[in-house]
Amino acid sequence: MTVLLIDGNSILFRAYYATAGIPGRSIMQTKSGLYTNALYGFVGMLIKSISNIKPTHILVAFDTKAKTFRHEEFDDYKAQRKPMPEELAMQIPAIKDFLDVMGIKRLEIEGFEGDDIIGTFAKKAKRNNHDVIILSGDKDMLQLVDDHVQVFLTRHGVSDLEVFNIDNFYDKMQISPKQIVDFKALTGDNSDNLPGIRGVGPKTAYQLLSQFETIENMFSNVDQVKGKIQQNIIEDKEIAIRTKRLATINCDVALEEDIPALKRQTFYKLELRQFFERYEFNHMIGKIDAIPNVEETFIQEESVVNSPKIEVDYSFEEACKCFKQPSFIEVELDHANYHRANVLGISLLFEEKGFFLEKERLFDEKVMQYLEDSSIKKGTLDSKRLIASLAKLGIDVQGIDFDVTLGVYCVNPSHVSNSLPTMFSRMIPCDLPEIDAIYGKKAKYHVPDLTVYAQYSLDKCFYAKRIKQPLIEALTSTDQLSLLTEMEIPLAKVLAEMETNGFAIDKKRLVAIGETFKQEIERLREEIFAKSGTEFNIDSPKQLGQVLFEKLGLSTGRKNKTGYSTAADVLKSLAEKHDVPRLVLEYRKYVKLYNTYVTGLIEEIHPDGKVHTIFKQALTLTGRLSSTEPNIQNIPVKTEDGRLIRSAFVPSLDVLLSADYSQIELRILASMAKSAHMIDDFNHGLDLHASTASKIHDVPLEEVTKDMRRYAKAVNFGIIYGMSDWGLSETLHISPGEAARFIDKYFAIYPEIKVFLEKIVEEAKQKGYTTTLFNRRRYIPELSSPNFALRKFGERTALNAPIQGTAADIIKKAMVLLNQALKEANLKSKLIAQVHDELVLDVKQEELETVKKIVKEKMEKATEIGVKLTVDVKSGSNWNM
Incomplete structure (x- = not known):
């Protein structure tokens, strides 16, 4: 019988920091914004451990937030540790849910650490001659190694394990397991903020333990200690004894449970599959059948399933x-x-x-x-x-x-x-x-x-x-x-x-655009070499870091496991100081354009000369469409290079027609909030951003400056996404105080919007979801989260979901009406693409004016919301219109 005891807190910290904090790399999240990197690492580690070790009994022990007996004795115990990151704390409930789904016992006891729970169960297990494996990232656990107990210590995240057993222990550590606490008493333990004896480092500690075996024996024979260290040993005796006592794992915690309570329970494929789906660990679903103790589904349903x-x-x-x-x-x-x-x-x-x-x-x-x-x-x-x-x-x-x-x-x-x-x-x-x-x-x-x-x-x-x-x-x-x-x-x-x-592609033009990008890449490469004074692999972060921070002597950059960070934010901060970082950013931009939008698109062209994208109708949480193979919705539209890529998209008939809803989300906001001023501006065809600026600054419309309009535009769109005064200050590069005053003025002009936004969040909290005008629901479980950051995310989602979802519904309805109208008119012109609020049609030249009229009518009258819907229609020989 094998008992697996897992140090929950140690493993989840290891799993979290294996990927968090790496420059240029964001923390793993679900589509709804739930952080999952620690959960993912923990789940992978546990499944791998179960499959490899095949334990009959498992326990995962956790620390509690409450103080332990160690804090009572020593106020500064672990006092130097920073609070748990919010992104990690919010994953702990999910980790515990996973253990429950897996039928694995978990335990935490106030006043004790997880180490003490593990030590107590290890003692119980070996008393019954059971083999014990302890999985942890904490070297404190090494004191428990003996004939029956092995410790698997994590290295580099949670996937790399080092095994300590009674046979290899001395070769690895130069001391015995029982001497681990004596070693800490001599040297101290920075991780727990426990002091040792002044002047004693690892080398001296090994010598003293080799000579005396224990600190108690050393204190009894302190006269045999040579050199200046003797006085420190005498003066720091009580400190060392206390540190040993605090570093010693308590193996006699009063527990109600015994080893039989740790027996692995059968878990159900259905529940585990649903768990993986909830947290978007889709590739793990295929591994379920290989996990021991899995059952197909619930027993009472077997007759139905079969x-x-x-x-x-x-x-x-x-x-x-x-x-x-x-x-x-x-x-x-x-x-x-x-x-x-x-x-x-x-x-x-x-x-x-x-x-x-x-x-x-x-x-x-x-x-x-x-x-x-x-x-x-x-x-x-x-x-x-x-x-x-x-x-x-x-x-x-x-x-x-x-x-x-x-x-x-x-x-x-x-x-x-x-x-x-x-x-x-x-x-x-x-x-x-x-x-x-x-x-x-x-x-x-x-x-x-x-x-x-x-x-x-x-x-x-x-x-x-x-x-x-x-x-x-x-x-x-x-x-x-x-x-x-x-x-x-x-x-x-x-x-x-x-x-x-x-959607037809002019392959020759796309290849020519690619050649332009390649020439720009090569030009930038040569300029980077000239400015840096050396040739190197620009695509290698390691070599680039060496050039920037060692050869050019730029301010020391952040380091990660593989060397200096050369993430975009680092290069942007250095671009003002030297030309090379600026040129590298440009170089990377063109490499991405070439690989993604030239090579990538060419690979997606079918034998008929077109791309046949797949519109994902049941993917997004808001109701919006997305596309893949290729993703035509990601093609840049605001940059000159992006528009150049669009110019390679051409009609297979005569001309392309683009029809784009104008500010549809703000029109929906005005409708839902019943904002009189905003509705009036839209229905009279005014420039909303200029009108908002005019009202906020109390100046005539014709005196509104570009900056005034830009500020108003930022707050108009920011409101939809729950932008705070801090967020607005970052966007406009103004002080948070100034941004707060700007938002206050905005709500004074549009009071109905403030009331609407507060009401929509409150209703979402009560119901657990929001709805669009067409009754599409967006469930927001984050609103009931005990975690503050997650709740705030839920509130921002609640503000935007009804608006963005309604916009998606309106264009969907317009597409159905428009397609039907084109067929009823026996036209050859046809819909070929949808990108956010834009529809693209392939049109016969002689049908162009007729199609324009049909498009505007069907899109602008797709639904009645009390605010005029406006569609901007353009046509051209390619998609760059």
Whole structure:
């Protein structure tokens, strides 16, 4: 029997500092802003330890915030330690939740440290001849090593472990385990603020312990100590004895629990999968099955999970007999990107029968008629993927009335997952395998036997059908069913068509732009070499740091594990002092432009000369769309170089048309807050920022300066994102006091906005979520966090979510209306892209004026909010308009 005792505080500190504080590297967070780097390291360490050690019993011991008996005896015990970083403190509840999910005992006792709890259980375990492994980053634990106890000490984060046992201890430490506390008594322990004997360093301590074994024996024979150190030993005797006493782990804490209470409990795959999904540790989901003691799901649900699923019928004739019935449909492909994939076939699940039709069967007239019949209702897992995939075969899928992924997204965006078992398991029992288990992952992606992927496809339909009713009930109870059926499902078809249409790229122009960037990179490289007086690898942070801080002698930079930091903030601070840092920043800018927006885009061009981006409809928490392969929403628009990249995006017809909502979020704010002044300004077509500046500075509109307008613009947009007076001062480079006065004046002019913002945060705290004008919910668990910083993040989210979410809903509705209008007018012009508040269309020249009129009408009248919606329309030969 092996007992694993884990020093919780030590490990979580190690896990946190393994990545926190590294220059140029942000702390790991979820999309909602939850810090997770310590949690991630702790989880990885524990899973690895369980898999490698295979302990029968586990305990994780934590310190408490309360003072211990050591503080009572010595006021300065650990007094030098800084408070725990807020970003770490907020992760501790999640770490404890993880242990509970894993069925692992955790313990903390006021008045004692985690070390004492571990020492006591180690003593109990070895008394029963159990083997003990202690996992810690604290060398204090080494005093517990003996015939039954090993200590695994963390080095460099939590992944690198050094093993100490009774056989190797002396070779590593030059003293015995029992002498660890004597060593600390002699030298002191800076980490715990414990003093030792003056003048005694490690070398002297080793000599004294070799001669006397213990400090007590040394004090009894102090006359044998040679040299000046003797007087210090005599004078500091009581200090050394106290330090030894405080450094000694208490192995006799009165505990209610005994070793049997530490026995590892069975944990459930479903709960652990949900935990990983919640904290966005998606790649860890695939490791769950390898962890000992895992169970598929809850015992009481086994009969439901293992209920017989429908076996695949390959009979085409039998399938045709069912073609008047509603069904659930899933398409199988030979590539993860459905725009690059070949269709393998589709599964069809009817009331009692399930079929798989291979690709050749899909061209049959009966199949095409069924799929294109809008009167026959069909459900699916991902309607956009289904529609776009079959469109390549000339099949226009109609009649989709339910989309599982979009249904889950409307219920709660954070519940959507790339892992189908995880997503299903939030509402129904599910034992569907992960897709990687069927097709393999990334480089190992392969098409399995027909019988394997056909049954898997039908199983997906089986669970999609079963989750439909729970989803409908959930959406009905929150009044969100229309959000799914009237907005998201119709939009999915529009997006599928946009993706299929694609966005043409002038590859020759893009290559030419790339050559320009390469020339600029080379010019900057030569100038950097000339200014620094040496040639080196600019892309190497280590070599760059040596040149900047050693050769050029610039002010000493921050150091990390690999050398000097050359992060952007460091280079910016040095750019005023020397040309090289400034030139390196420019160099990096062009390298990124070339790699991301030239090489990266060229790799995404399909054989038809277009990029077929995938719009992520169920990803963001706000309801906004995002895109990937390529991400066209990240292409810079405000810089000259970014606009140069946009100029390579061209029409496949005659001309591109761009339609952009003007200040839509501020218009929504004015509407929601019922701000009379702001609504009046918008409805009369005034420049809002200039008008705001005019009111704040009490000057006529024509006397508003550029700086006045800039200040007003900053506060207008800052208000939406919960900007504080400190944040405004940083943005405008003014004092916090001046920024506070500016905000006070703003709220005096627009009092309704202040009332609205306070009300929206208060309602969100009560409900736990915010809603858009279309009733889309954004759940904000951070609002109820005991952590101050996390609560403030939740409040800022609550301010912005209804506004940004409503803007997303409005443009979604406009896209559906616009696409329908273009078809009803029998126009060849078509939607091809959506980027934030902008729609891009590929237009026939002779249809341009007609399309402009339709676009403005459908976008500006997409919904009535009491404030005039304005759309700016431009056209040109490329996207740089």
